[in-house]
Structure formats: C-alpha cells, structure tokens
Amino acid sequence: xxxxxxxxxxxxxxxxxxxxxxxxxxxxxxxxxxxxxxxxxxxxxxxxxxxxxxxxxxxxxxxxxxxxxxxxxxxxxxxxxxxxxxxxxxxxxxxxxxxxxxxxxxxxxxxxxxxxxxxxxxxxxxxxxxxxxxxxxxxxxxxxxxxxxxxxxxxxxxxxxxxxxxxxxxxxxxxxxxxxxxxxxxxxxxxxxxxxxxxxxxxxxxxxxxxxxxxxxxxxxxxxxxxxxxxxxxxxxxxxxxxxxxxxxxxxxxxxxxxxxxxxxxxxxxxxxxxxxxxxxxxxxxxxxxxxxxxxxxxxxxxxxxxxxxxxxxxxxxxxxxxxxxxxxxxxxxxxxxxxxxxxxxxxxxxxxxxxxxxxxxxxxxxxxxxxxxxxxxxxxxxxxxxxxxxxxxxxxxxxxxxxxxxxxxxxxxxxxxxxxxxxxxxxxxxxxxxxxxxxxxxxxxxxxxxxxxxxxxxxxxxxxxxxxxxxxxxxxxxxxxxxxxxxxxxxxxxxxxxxxxxxxxxxxxxxxxxxxxxxxxxxxxxxxxxxxxxxxxxxxxxxxxxxxxxxxxxxxxxxxxxxxxxxxxxxxxxxxxxxxxxxxxxxxxxxxxxxxxxxxxxxxxxxxxxxxxxxxxxxxxxxxxxxxxxxxxxxxxxxxxxxxxxxxxxxxxxxxxxxx
Numbered sequence: 001x002x003x004x005x006x007x008x009x010x011x012x013x014x015x016x017x018x019x020x021x022x023x024x025x026x027x028x029x030x031x032x033x034x035x036x037x038x039x040x041x042x043x044x045x046x047x048x049x050x051x052x053x054x055x056x057x058x059x060x061x062x063x064x065x066x067x068x069x070x071x072x073x074x075x076x077x078x079x080x081x082x083x084x085x086x087x088x089x090x091x092x093x094x095x096x097x098x099x100x101x102x103x104x105x106x107x108x109x110x111x112x113x114x115x116x117x118x119x120x121x122x123x124x125x126x127x128x129x130x131x132x133x134x135x136x137x138x139x140x141x142x143x144x145x146x147x148x149x150x151x152x153x154x155x156x157x158x159x160x161x162x163x164x165x166x167x168x169x170x171x172x173x174x175x176x177x178x179x180x181x182x183x184x185x186x187x188x189x190x191x192x193x194x195x196x197x198x199x200x201x202x203x204x205x206x207x208x209x210x211x212x213x214x215x216x217x218x219x220x221x222x223x224x225x226x227x228x229x230x231x232x233x234x235x236x237x238x239x240x241x242x243x244x245x246x247x248x249x250x251x252x253x254x255x256x257x258x259x260x261x262x263x264x265x266x267x268x269x270x271x272x273x274x275x276x277x278x279x280x281x282x283x284x285x286x287x288x289x290x291x292x293x294x295x296x297x298x299x300x301x302x303x304x305x306x307x308x309x310x311x312x313x314x315x316x317x318x319x320x321x322x323x324x325x326x327x328x329x330x331x332x333x334x335x336x337x338x339x340x341x342x343x344x345x346x347x348x349x350x351x352x353x354x355x356x357x358x359x360x361x362x363x364x365x366x367x368x369x370x371x372x373x374x375x376x377x378x379x380x381x382x383x384x385x386x387x388x389x390x391x392x393x394x395x396x397x398x399x400x401x402x403x404x405x406x407x408x409x410x411x412x413x414x415x416x417x418x419x420x421x422x423x424x425x426x427x428x429x430x431x432x433x434x435x436x437x438x439x440x441x442x443x444x445x446x447x448x449x450x451x452x453x454x455x456x457x458x459x460x461x462x463x464x465x466x467x468x469x470x471x472x473x474x475x476x477x478x479x480x481x482x483x484x485x486x487x488x489x490x491x492x493x494x495x496x497x498x499x500x501x502x503x504x505x506x507x508x509x510x511x512x513x514x515x516x517x518x519x520x521x522x523x524x525x526x527x528x529x530x531x532x533x534x535x536x537x538x539x540x541x542x543x544x545x546x547x548x549x550x551x552x553x554x555x556x557x558x559x560x561x562x563x564x565x566x567x568x569x570x571x572x573x574x575x576x577x578x579x580x581x582x583x584x585x586x587x588x589x590x591x592x593x594x595x596x597x598x599x600x601x602x603x604x605x606x607x608x609x610x611x612x613x614x615x616x617x618x619x620x621x622x623x624x625x626x627x628x629x630x631x632x633x634x635x636x637x638x639x640x641x642x643x644x645x646x647x648x649x650x651x652x653x654x655x656x657x658x659x660x661x
Contacts, residue, residue: 002398002424003397004396004397004398005397005398005422005459005460005462006397006398006399006400006423006460007460008457008642008647010393010394011454011456011457011642011646012036012642012643013036014390014394015033015034015035015372015390016033016034016043016451017031017032017365017372017387017389018031018032018033018045018354019068019069019070019354020032020070020365021070021071021072021356022052022072022356022358022363023072024072024076026358027052027076028049028051028097029049029363030049030070030072030097031048031050031387032046032047032067032068032070033045033047034046036639037064039640041640042638043637043638043639044064044066045066045067046059046062046067047060047061047067047068047070047079049097049099050386053386054384054386057387063083063085064085065088066082066090067082067083068081068082069081069082069114069115069206071115072097073121074119074120078095078121079094079095079096080094080105080117080124080182081093081102082114082115084111089108089109089112090111090112090113091105091108092112092115092126094182105124105182106126106187108126109142110128110129110130110141110142111128111129112127112128113127113128113129113175114126114199114206115127115206116209116210116211117182117211118215119211119213119215119268120215121182122181123179123180123181123182123211123242124179124180124181124182125178125190125209125211125218126177127175127176127198127199127206128175128176128178129141129173129174129175129176130174130189131144131172131173132174132176132192132194132195133192133193134192137176137189137192138178158170160226161230161558161560162229162230162558163558164603165201165202165558165559166202166558166603166604167202167602167603167633168603174195175197175199175200175204176191176194176197176198177189177190177198177209177218177240179218179242179243188244189244190218190240190241190242190244190248191240191247193247194222194248195224195226196224197222197223198220198221198222198238199220199221200223200235204260207261207311208220208260208261209221209262210262210263210264211242212264212268213268213293214268215242216241217240217242218239218242219237219238219251220238220239220240220248221235221236221237221260221262222235222236222248223235223236224238230558230559230561231559231561231564232279232280233257233258233276233280233281234255234256234258234279235258235259235260236252236255236259237250237251237252237262238251239251257275257276257278257281258274258275258276258286259273259274259275259276260274261274263314264293265314266314266316266317266318268293269292269293270293270296271290271291271294272289272301272312272314273288274286274309274310275287280565281561281565282559282562282565283440283474284308284478285306285307285478285481286310287300287301287302287303288301288302288309288312288321288341290321290338301321301336301338302323302336303341304341305341306477306478307325307326307327307475307477308325308326308474309323309325310324310326311323311355313355316357316358318338319338320335320336320337320338321335321338322335322355323335323336324352324353324355326444326475327348327475328416328446328475329416329444329446329447329469330348330350330351330446331350331353331446331475332345332346332347332348332349332352333345334346346362347364347366347376347383350366350368350371350448351366351446351447351448351449352365352366353366360379361377361378361379362377362379363375363376363377363386364376364377364378368447368449369418369446369455369456370399370400370401370402370449371449372449373389374386374387374388374389375387398423398424399456399460400420400421400422400425400455400456400459400465401425402418402419402420402455403418403419403420403421404446404447405417405418405419405503407498407499408498409471409494410471410483410490410494410495411491415468415470415495415499416446417466417468417469417499417503418445418455418465418466418467419464419465419503419506419507419510420459420464420465420466421459421464421509422460422462422463422464423460425509427509428509429509430508430509430510430511431462431463431464431509431510432463432464432511432515432516432659433464433466433510433511433512433514433516433657434455434463434466434516434518434653435465435466435500435515435516435517435518435538436458436465436466436518437467437496437517437518437522437523437526438467438522439521439523440473440521440522441472441473441484441488441492441522442472443474443522444473444474444475445467445469451637452520452635452636452637452642453520455467457646457650458650458653461659461660462659462660464509464510464511466499466500466503470491470492470496470499471483471487471492471495472484472491472492484566486577486580487580488525488566488580488581489526489529489533489580493530493533493581496526496530496534500537514539514658515538515539515657516538516541516542516653516657517538517540518541518649518653519544519546521544521545521546522546523544524543524544525546525547526546527542528543528547528548528583528613529581529583529586531543531583531586531589531590531591531594532583532585532586532587532588532589532590533586533589535589535590535591535592538592539592539593539657540592540594540653540656540657541593541595542594542595542597543594543596543597543613544597544598545597545604545605545610545634546583546610547605548584548609548613548616549583549612550563550578550582551571551575551578553606554570556608556609557603557604557606558603559604590616590617590622593622593623593624593652593655594613594617594622594623595624595625595648595649595652596610596613596617596624597626597627597628597629597636597648597649598626598627598628598629599629599631599634599636600628600629600630600631601632601633602632603633605634607628610628611626614626625648625652627645627648629641629645
C-alpha cells in the first residue's frame with residue numbers, strides 16, 4: 001500500500017533545526033529547533049538538549065516565543081541564549097544546561113539581536129538597533145521609538161540612500177555593538193559615532209564580530225561607506241576597545257571589496273577571516289585570509305581552490321580551519337590545512353549548515369533533498385547521525401527520489417541539474433513536470449531541504465520536478481558564476497532550454513505535454529522573459545517577485561551594487577545591457593496562463609514589478625491570477641502564508657496541467 005504523499009501541511013509541521021552549541025566537555029549539544037505555532041502564523045524556537053551519543057533528547061525552554069543562539073560558558077556550567085516572548089523585548093538570559101528558570105543578563109530597553117561571549121566568560125557583546133551618537137544610546141533609542149517627537153506629521157526626510165532596505169524603511173537607526181559584564185551593569189556602545197551597521201544588514205549575525213583573545217577589544221564587520229553605502233560592497237574589519245575609549249580602527253584598509261567573518265585561533269595568535277576581491281560583486285569568491293595577530297601580514301590561504309568559502313571554524317589544535325562551501329550542487333564541509341592551504345572534503349553530499357569542532361570530532365547539521373536537517377558528528381572519518389528530529393512525522397509519508405544529471409549546456413560546457421521523481425512513483429507512467437528556475441541568480445538549487453522552494457511539495461502533488469544550475473550558479477567555480485554578467489537572459493536561458501531537453505531525453509516518465517515552469521526573484525525575472533521568448537513547452541507559469549523591466553528595476557531597488565555589477569554600470573552609462581534581455585520588450589508574445597505572486601514588504605524587487613506583470617497579463621487577456629501578501633518581503637516565511645502560497649500554486653498548476661486527473 002502506498003504511503004501518503006508529502007504535502008505543504010507536513011512541511012509546516014516539521015521541526016526545523018537551526019544553530020546549536022556543544023558543551024566544552026563534549027557531553028551534550030544544545031539545539032535550536034523551530035516549530036510552527038498553530039493559528040498564530042509564526043515560528044517559535046526552543047532549546048533542546050541531546051547527549052553526545054544521540055540519546056536523551058528533551059526540550060529545555062517552555063515559554064512562548066523564540067529562544068536561540070545558545071552559548072556555553074567556558075566551564076560548561078552555564079548556558080547563555082537569546083530569549084524573547086512575542087510581546088516582550090528580546091534579551092540575553094542564562095540558565096543551567098540542565099534547564100530551569102532563565103535569569104536575565106542584559107536589561108536593554110530595546111531588543112537584543114545577537115551576542116557573543118568573551119573567552120574568559122566575563123563579558124558579553126551584543127547588537128541592537130539604535131540612533132547613533134549621544135550618551136546612552138539604548139535608552140535614548142527606546143524613548144524615540146514609536147514617537148514623532150514634537151512633529152504632528154508622520155513624514156520622513158532622507159538625505160541619502162538607503163531610504164529602505166530589504167523589508168524596512170530606514171529611520172536613522174543603526175545596528176551597533178555593545179559590551180557589558182555578564183554580571184550586569186552599564187552597556188558601552190563601542191562604535192557610538194559610526195553611521196554604519198554591525199553586524200551588517202540585512203543578514204549579518206554574530207559571525208561578524210568577536211572579542212580579541214585578551215578580551216580588551218571587539219573586532220567587527222561594517223560597511224562605513226557614507227553616501228556610497230547603497231552601491232558599495234566594501235565591508236571592512238574594525239577593532240574597537242570594549243570601554244569605548246577610542247573610535248573604531250579599520251584593519252582591512254587595502255581591500256575595497258568585502259572582508260568579513262573574523263575568528264581567532266584557539267591560542268589567540270592568528271586571525272582568520274573571509275575576503276572577496278572585486279568591489280560591487282556580492283557573489284564574488286570569498287577567500288580565506290589568515291594573519292598573525294595583531295600585526296602580521298595577511299596570508300591568502302585558498303587562492304588555489306576555485307570555491308567560495310561561506311563559513312570558517314577553527315579546530316581546537318589550531319591546525320585546521322573547517323569551511324563550508326557550495327560544490328557541484330552540494331554545500332559541503334571541508335578541512336583546510338593552516339600549514340599549506342590544502343583542502344580535504346569531509347562531507348560532500350547534501351547541505352552542511354552549522355559546524356562546531358571539538359577535540360578530534362566535528363559536529364555539523366546536514367540536510368538533503370530527501371531529509372530535513374539533523375545533527376551529525378564525524379570522528380576519525382566515521383560519521384554518525386545523532387538526531388532523527390522528524391523521523392516520526394515522516395515515517396508514513398512518501399517522498400520523491402532525486403538524482404543529479406549533467407549535460408552539455410552553453411558553449412558545450414558541462415552543466416548540472418536535478419530530477420526528482422514523484423512520490424509513490426510508478427515505472428512506466430508519465431507525470432506532469434514542474435520546472436523550477438532558481439533565484440540569485442548567483443545561487444544554486446541542489447541537494448538540500450528547503451522550506452520555501454522544496455521540490456518535495458511538488459513531488460507529493462504528483463509532479464516530476466526538474467531544476468538546472470545554469471551558467472551564473474554558484475559552486476562550479478568563479479568563471480562559471482561570472483559568465484552571467486551582462487548576459488542575464490543569454491547563457492542561462494540556453495542552459496535551461498538544453499537542460500530541459502536533456503531531461504526529457506533521459507527520463508521517459510516526464511510528460512512534455514503537461515509542463516509548467518516556476519521561479520522567484522531572478523527565477524521570476526526568467527519566467528517573465530520565458531513568457532515571451534520560450535513559451536512553447538509550458539501549460540502554466542508562476543512568477544514570484546520577478547522583474548518585468550530591468551531598467552526601471554534599477555531605480556526601484558535598494559542595493560544598487562547588484563545591478564551595476566551585473567550590467568556593467570548604471571542604466572544611463574550602459575543602457576544596452578539593461579535592454580539586452582528585458583522581459584518588458586516581449587510582452588506582446590505573452591500567451592501562457594500565469595500566476596503572479598508578490599509581497600508588499602519586498603524592497604529588493606518592489607511590488608510594482610509584480611503588479612505590472614499582472615496588469616500586462618490582464619490587459620492582454622491572458623488567464624492570470626495575483627496572490628499578494630501584505631506582510632511578507634522577498635520571501636514567504638510565515639507558516640500560514642506558506643500554506644496559502646503552496647495551495648494557490650498547486651491549484652494553478654493542476655488547473656492547466658491536469659495533474660491529479
């Protein structure tokens with residue numbers, strides 16, 4: 001008897017493993033596990049404890065809200081973490097690793113966003129959004145938040161970009177770093193006058209700042225670019241004394257591209273960090289840099305390795321850096337020798353997210369296309385799975401089986417893709433196709449478990465899923481990624497066409513008469529382009545947060561370095577590049593039914609683009625529908641919204657492909 005196919009309702013009910021901390025003695029790990037709160041349209045995160053052998057999994061935190069970012073004290077007797085109820089400020093708290101009632105460490109009048117602990121366990125550094133300048137910025141910010149001052153008007157005046165960023169309007173607040181004793185007392189803003197964010201916005205976290213080994217200063221990442229901030233990727237490392245007695249000093253003065261993720265060796269003698277080489281290229285290769293602390297010459301450790309490192313963690317003996325990097329459709333774990341920079345693959349299949357070396361072991365989280373994330377450990381080359389967080393929930397659920405394939409893409413170069421069979425696959429039967437175009441475009445859709453674009457949802461609905469890592473994707477070397485520049489709709493479209501044809505030839509269960517294409521962000525742009533220049537195969541299209549007009553999109557987006565890098569300049573300097581593969585110029589050929597989705601808080605691809613796509617479809621008489629979220633940004637992350645998103649998409653696909661008939 002067939003198992004029940006996987007659905008979006010299964011996905012929303014899963015436990016989602018986030019970051020974790022391992023006790024100094026290796027006896028246990030504390031896990032952050034998020035779950036949906038029924039009827040509340042939110043995710044709550046709780047801390048769970050599991051023994052190092054995988055036994056004894058139990059929940060430590062009980063109150064509603066999110067509890068995350070666990071950190072052990074140096075002696076392992078105290079657990080620090082962030083805790084915040086839905087209606088209260090988020091603060092750093094502490095409790096016994098065995099559980100109990102948390103007690104506050106910080107008493108900030110505004111939310112604490114992230115924190116790190118000094119090596120001696122005496123101090124914490126934390127980040128919060130404040131209005132820079134003046135004394136006691138935390139209290140002053142709390143007094144100003146939610147008020148208009150003496151002005152009855154709600155208007156805001158801006159003198160430079162950013163006016164808005166990702167999903168928020170800029171109000172003059174900045175993310176700053178504060179230091180205080182773990183026993184309490186005053187908090188010191190170590191960067192009080194800086195008009196910059198540390199950690200960087202919108203996605204920077206505690207990986208972007210750290211105490212110096214002696215605990216007297218903070219090294220942090222920030223973009224201090226003045227009026228050029230909106231078109232600069234010049235993130236630098238700064239150092240500031242913990243008592244605020246001197247302004248921050250820039251450590252990476254020579255590099256005009258990104259420097260980030262500072263981390264000190266266990267003996268305190270070396271600083272490692274990640275650096276890109278080319279200004280304005282947010283997807284540039286990140287190289288591992290190591291320098292003797294404090295005044296050594298930077299040494300480029302991974303120039304010879306054609307992969308971009310995403311995270312780094314020191315081994316306890318200081319001889320190895322454990323790195324994560326995308327690699328041929330996977331996100332692997334690699335060991336990099338400090339002696340000669342040689343790279344050894346530790347985990348090659350699936351997606352490694354969080355890493356914690358301890359002694360001879362390395363703990364890591366891993367997910368694949370067929371398994372949500374769990375905690376693993378590798379010791380001496382032997383890997384063990386420590387948790388099975390969703391085994392019970394997925395026991396009676398059928399998932400599709402995935403396979404990677406390759407083909408000759410643009411210019412005959414090797415390109416990789418994946419095919420996922422429908423759940424409860426029956427040999428000899430043909431299945432409708434869901435052809436997914438990933439975003440970025442400098443990104444990858446490969447062997448991982450995704451909570452927004454999970455191909456298993458489509459496999460569970462009876463579709464065979466095909467997705468291609470076209471030219472421009474990451475994990476295949478710098479030249480492959482760079483090749484999309486000034487060619488948004490050229491090489492990638494050719495790869496998509498050739499990949500689709502190769503999949504049809506290789507997999508006889510694909511039904512080319514019932515195919516639909518979907519994409520978001522760059523994938524949404526590509527869907528809008530395909531609607532005019534490659535619409536023959538498709539019975540239905542889904543465009544989520546995609547540009548219609550590349551030229552106008554430049555003026556409406558917030559991070560200008562992206563289009564200026566991709567198109568070799570501004571629209572007035574290089575108009576031909578913006579016009580080269582512009583979907584708006586092919587609207588006259590739109591004919592395939594399209595579902596359009598957009599979020600009101602999307603300031604990366606503004607909602608005007610989605611509304612314009614829907615307007616064009618309606619005016620041309622093409623069957624179309626608009627799904628609009630007033631409370632989502634570039635992504636759809638809230639559980640109930642995700643259910644509506646998937647149900648609407650699957651209903652649209654079934655209506656035009658006949659899936660389920």
